[in-house]
Amino acid sequence: MNIKKIKKAEYYEETISDVIKRIDSNQLFLPALQRKFVWKTEQIEGLFDSIMQGYPIGTFLFWELNDKNAIQNYLFYEFVDHYHQRNTRNEEAKLPGRNKVISVLDGQQRLTSLNIALRGTYSYKIVRKHISNPNAYPKRQLYLNLLPREDEDFEFEFKFLTSEESKKGDNNHVWYRVSKVLNCSYSEVDKIHYQELKENNDEKIVTSNRSIIKPTLKLLHKRICGDKYVAHFDLAGMGIDEVLDIFIRVNSGGTKLSRSDLLMSTICASWDKARDEVEDLLDSINAKGRGFKFDIDFIMRASLVLLDLPVLFKVRSFGPDAIKRIREEWNNICYAINETIDLLIDFGFDGLTLTSRNAVIPITYYVYKGGNQKSPHREDLKKYLQRVLLTGYFGSHGDQALTGLREYLREKNQGGHYSLRNKRFSFNDLKQNMSIPGKTLEITDEYIDNFLEYKKGKQAFMVLSILYPDLQYNVIAYDQDHIHPSNNFRARELRSMGISEEEIVEWSILKDQIPNLQMMDARSNKVKNKTPFKDWIVDKKLVWSSEQEQNYFKKNYIPEEIEYEFKNFIEFFKMRKKKIKKQLISTLLD
Numbered sequence: 001m002n003i004k005k006i007k008k009a010e011y012y013e014e015t016i017s018d019v020i021k022r023i024d025s026n027q028l029f030l031p032a033l034q035r036k037f038v039w040k041t042e043q044i045e046g047l048f049d050s051i052m053q054g055y056p057i058g059t060f061l062f063w064e065l066n067d068k069n070a071i072q073n074y075l076f077y078e079f080v081d082h083y084h085q086r087n088t089r090n091e092e093a094k095l096p097g098r099n100k101v102i103s104v105l106d107g108q109q110r111l112t113s114l115n116i117a118l119r120g121t122y123s124y125k126i127v128r129k130h131i132s133n134p135n136a137y138p139k140r141q142l143y144l145n146l147l148p149r150e151d152e153d154f155e156f157e158f159k160f161l162t163s164e165e166s167k168k169g170d171n172n173h174v175w176y177r178v179s180k181v182l183n184c185s186y187s188e189v190d191k192i193h194y195q196e197l198k199e200n201n202d203e204k205i206v207t208s209n210r211s212i213i214k215p216t217l218k219l220l221h222k223r224i225c226g227d228k229y230v231a232h233f234d235l236a237g238m239g240i241d242e243v244l245d246i247f248i249r250v251n252s253g254g255t256k257l258s259r260s261d262l263l264m265s266t267i268c269a270s271w272d273k274a275r276d277e278v279e280d281l282l283d284s285i286n287a288k289g290r291g292f293k294f295d296i297d298f299i300m301r302a303s304l305v306l307l308d309l310p311v312l313f314k315v316r317s318f319g320p321d322a323i324k325r326i327r328e329e330w331n332n333i334c335y336a337i338n339e340t341i342d343l344l345i346d347f348g349f350d351g352l353t354l355t356s357r358n359a360v361i362p363i364t365y366y367v368y369k370g371g372n373q374k375s376p377h378r379e380d381l382k383k384y385l386q387r388v389l390l391t392g393y394f395g396s397h398g399d400q401a402l403t404g405l406r407e408y409l410r411e412k413n414q415g416g417h418y419s420l421r422n423k424r425f426s427f428n429d430l431k432q433n434m435s436i437p438g439k440t441l442e443i444t445d446e447y448i449d450n451f452l453e454y455k456k457g458k459q460a461f462m463v464l465s466i467l468y469p470d471l472q473y474n475v476i477a478y479d480q481d482h483i484h485p486s487n488n489f490r491a492r493e494l495r496s497m498g499i500s501e502e503e504i505v506e507w508s509i510l511k512d513q514i515p516n517l518q519m520m521d522a523r524s525n526k527v528k529n530k531t532p533f534k535d536w537i538v539d540k541k542l543v544w545s546s547e548q549e550q551n552y553f554k555k556n557y558i559p560e561e562i563e564y565e566f567k568n569f570i571e572f573f574k575m576r577k578k579k580i581k582k583q584l585i586s587t588l589l590d
Helices: 016-024 041-052 068-073 108-119 178-183 186-200 203-208 210-226 240-251 259-270 274-286 296-306 320-328 330-347 358-368 377-391 398-409 427-433 445-451 458-467 491-496 501-510 522-528 533-543 546-555 566-588
Strands: 008-014 060-065 082-084 101-106 121-123 139-145 158-161 175-177 230-236 410-412 418-420 478-482 517-521
Touching (some): 008 016, 016 210, 016 230, 041 108, 041 139, 041 158, 041 210, 060 240, 101 108, 101 240, 108 178, 139 178, 175 178, 178 210, 186 203, 186 210, 203 210, 259 274, 274 330, 296 398, 320 330, 330 377, 358 377, 377 427, 377 445, 377 458, 445 566, 458 517, 458 566, 478 522, 491 501, 517 522, 533 546
Parallel strands (some): 060 230, 082 121
Antiparallel strands (some): 008 230, 060 101, 121 139, 139 158, 139 175, 410 418, 478 517
């Protein structure tokens, strides 16, 4: 940190309870450049164990702003107190007429954790309850088990519990709500609350552990209300540029903030609604189809590409002009991204099968610039995506790949602006004209042999999507189904068939590979389940017409010149592999 830039820096120490009171009385805020709260309950519980044991929890960095006009120009947020796993966001702070604002530059996660534990609640989903169930996210508060722990990683057991759960004490647990320690003095805590504990728990357990419980209550009060546990530097006399510089320096080390988080913070310093806009967009696109996992990094990088800015972005390169352009074009950016995600759903992709988010950005650029999305260009866009994912085109030097693809797609017009070179997308043209060192869209026979060894999952889906090009993923949910059910491959079952131990290993590997996988609508797959393939075929032939039967065997590359008993699995595997390879060669090789 450049000390010359800091006009005034004072060091202070406070108790945790004093800082919590400052948050409660709207004296302490978060600047817009801070990211949202991300700590899990386990991290908060571990933080309080460290506090109880007297371990340091790090210093904090506060920013004191004494410029009334600047305060009105910048955006500040209140601390979260009641956290909900699905929909918590910091509320914007209303600061009319304020002459001074103090906000947290470093330590947000820790201070928010303290605030939630001592003033609020933490709601996370109960296992096996559906997210739409209103009772799936009960409010929990932080409790301390006042009985000693044995053979545990933490000396003190803290736990987020519902009120009902806290009353289920036993021989090993007497729960005390941590926030109650704020409401009494050090001399009273072991008297008032000890009596309450006897009323709410088995009195014999509380009485027999009196020598442990009372000192633990006093220690908790001392740590929260007596010890000056929050050590912080206060920076004053600084504008947003200087503060942002310090913020980046503080947060760019380790794993505290990603580069995209820092970039988002930079944008928020000039565009007050940026974080809400980006999070709204992420919520929208990630909820589409079967769900996606796009993040801020994708949105920020896509914005740079779409606006024809340098792809290899750095935090400091995002000046006011670039931010202004993003703000002005935000609706068009959102439209292009949403249209692209709809295309992905049509192509059958979701968060589990999309192996590169960067691969999506050139499609978004094409859409943003007004490219034709109708057939056959839609099919060519699908070919592009399948090919770059299969070849790992974006696996290394992704910035170089994005730059090259954008250069292929665009041309500069007379006004100095960029437009599409051709609004009709052709994959063959792309393949013939793209030339990036170390990158190729060509697929060889060796590639295909590797594809056939892909196991059920992301990579297998890309191959299966080529083998099943006509499935309407946006209408029907499809699964990757084991033709010979995986349940048949248990070692015990295979030994009973006389399969050797060496062969058992081979069968167990082959069962998950492409030649034993087919795409099947989710409902039919659930019905098929563990049914042996031969039995399933026999049952289907009873209801299929000859045309339906022929269609199934053809579309699923099922060899017909073989018996389908499980004992013939290896022969079935080899014959279907041969048929699939022939199809892939026909589709992928020039």
